[in-house]
Amino acid sequence: MPDSHKKGIITIAFDDAYQDTYIHAIRYLTGLNIKSTVAVPSSFIGNIFENRRIVGLRELKDIIDSGHEIASHTISHPNLLSLSSKDRKAAIYEIEKSKKELQGLLSCRVESFVFPYIKKNQSRALRLKAEAHYKSARITRNLPCFNKIPLKDPYSIEGFSVMKKHSLSYLNRQIDLAGKKHLWLMEVFHLVGKKNTLSAHRPKPYRYFMHIDDFRKHVQYIISKNILVLTQKEAVKILSTN
Numbered sequence: 325m326p327d328s329h330k331k332g333i334i335t336i337a338f339d340d341a342y343q344d345t346y347i348h349a350i351r352y353l354t355g356l357n358i359k360s361t362v363a364v365p366s367s368f369i370g371n372i373f374e375n376r377r378i379v380g381l382r383e384l385k386d387i388i389d390s391g392h393e394i395a396s397h398t399i400s401h402p403n404l405l406s407l408s409s410k411d412r413k414a415a416i417y418e419i420e421k422s423k424k425e426l427q428g429l430l431s432c433r434v435e436s437f438v439f440p441y442i443k444k445n446q447s448r449a450l451r452l453k454a455e456a457h458y459k460s461a462r463i464t465r466n467l468p469c470f471n472k473i474p475l476k477d478p479y480s481i482e483g484f485s486v487m488k489k490h491s492l493s494y495l496n497r498q499i500d501l502a503g504k505k506h507l508w509l510m511e512v513f514h515l516v517g518k519k520n521t522l523s524a525h526r527p528k529p530y531r532y533f534m535h536i537d538d539f540r541k542h543v544q545y546i547i548s549k550n551i552l553v554l555t556q557k558e559a560v561k562i563l564s565t566n
């Protein structure tokens with residue numbers, strides 16, 4: 325590949341693989357031939373997680389066949405840091421076994437790991453565990469964050485968790501910034517659809533929701549900027565060979 329990534333890279337990621345997000349957003353990207361990274365907690369496949377349905381095996385196979393990447397997101401989506409302070413072995417098991425489960429269920433290679441919850445819930449010791457089994461690992465923040473090109477550490481990739489408080493113009497500006505400053509921006513979406521749901525943790529609307537109309541407009545904006553869009557796996561591959 326030529327030096328197109330030097331203009332910046334965008335990754336579109338979906339955490340938790342909600343059914344609504346699959347129907348509205350992932351299939352929309354498939355239609356545009358844009359690949360995303362979908363992080364799924366293996367024990368919730370086809371089940372309810374935080375009051376929302378997660379895709380089943382059939383949908384996951386369609387996601388893979390359409391060229392998207394499936395990333396490991398643990399087995400049961402725990403806060404790994406607090407789990408490891410109580411039961412270190414259980415935390416390590418969540419990291420290792422989720423890859424094996426996904427690979428067994430889906431007959432695909434799983435190379436990327438995504439830590440559940442936000443950045444402060446991770447530790448260096450756990451990142452080292454991810455390093456033993458994956459080619460990269462991502463942590464998440466609730467504010468825009470950019471990864472430098474060239475990439476310093478594929479096990480400390482940061483993703484920006486898009487929230488409903490972030491306006492479309494604000495999100496579009498982050499794309500501009502990635503392009504102008506030649507950075508890698510990983511945007512992390514959770515629930516993308518027509519209707520929001522309640523948070524599983526408090527009696528309020530879910531904070532990580534984006535309406536599909538805004539999502540489509542944002543994707544069209546990315547396309548109009550002619551910036552490279554890669555999965556986590558693809559970006560890491562390109563950035564570690566340059």
Ligand SMILES: [Zn+2]
Pocket residue numbers: 339340397401440441
């Ligand atoms: Zn998650």
